Amino acid sequence: MSDSIVIIPTYNEIENIESMIRTVLTLPHAFDLLLVDDGSPDGTAAKIKQLQHEFPDRLFLEERPKKMGLGTAYVHGFRWALARSYAYVFEMDADFSHNPNDLIKLYEACHFGTADVAIGSRYVTGVNVVNWPLSRVLLSYFASVYVRWITGMHIHDATAGFICYKRATLESIDLSKIKFIGYAFQIEMKYRAFVKKLHLQEVPIIFTDRTKGQSKMSNSIIKEAIFGVISLRFRHLINRL
Numbered sequence: 001m002s003d004s005i006v007i008i009p010t011y012n013e014i015e016n017i018e019s020m021i022r023t024v025l026t027l028p029h030a031f032d033l034l035l036v037d038d039g040s041p042d043g044t045a046a047k048i049k050q051l052q053h054e055f056p057d058r059l060f061l062e063e064r065p066k067k068m069g070l071g072t073a074y075v076h077g078f079r080w081a082l083a084r085s086y087a088y089v090f091e092m093d094a095d096f097s098h099n100p101n102d103l104i105k106l107y108e109a110c111h112f113g114t115a116d117v118a119i120g121s122r123y124v125t126g127v128n129v130v131n132w133p134l135s136r137v138l139l140s141y142f143a144s145v146y147v148r149w150i151t152g153m154h155i156h157d158a159t160a161g162f163i164c165y166k167r168a169t170l171e172s173i174d175l176s177k178i179k180f181i182g183y184a185f186q187i188e189m190k191y192r193a194f195v196k197k198l199h200l201q202e203v204p205i206i207f208t209d210r211t212k213g214q215s216k217m218s219n220s221i222i223k224e225a226i227f228g229v230i231s232l233r234f235r236h237l238i239n240r241l
Contacts, residue, residue: 001085004086004103005031005086006033006091006103007034007074007077007078008035011039012042014040031058034062036076062077064076068181070181071180071182071188074091075178079175082167087167088164088166089164090103090165097207106164117163117190118201120162121203122140122205122207124157124204151233160186172198184229188232192241195241
């Protein structure tokens, strides 16, 4: 078994999933892969099961009955990984907006470096985003500025979802207290690590918008992130985080 597990939540990713699985599982470093599928009606889970015959000891699937949110999918995956002996637990998207080759850079930041959390960052060296409209880039960039201002975290890409956690980092966070299910989840996880004085390191990546399938972004997800940041800061101030 590898020391590393990559967790990818899926919902209607049939156009991307086989290519993503094959790419991750043939990287120079051996990563295991866990897909958490929320009842995709397009056959995503069936394709994963088919590929499990080819990768029986490295490809895993957890099926949930319906779409339940990004945050709950990752928490489900974290619990699954912590029940096993993985030392490094990764988050990434299924749509190739995160380059699987960059998993190795995140791994090295935690394994050879001092990072407790390695963040694949779009903004630490400028704006490294491909194929997004300007409005989306500005929304994402200034969301991170807003998060830094409210929380005090010195993170350029607070909503990033391409991450490596050391096992000890996840063990130090009470997963039962995670509140948010959309992109605010990504902020919450970083903030909980930050208030524990763990080392969050940004690793520069190039983010490329999906070319296949549909984005899961919605107004409710954006609203959760805006108001969720204030809630996180307030709960920390009154020692209720």
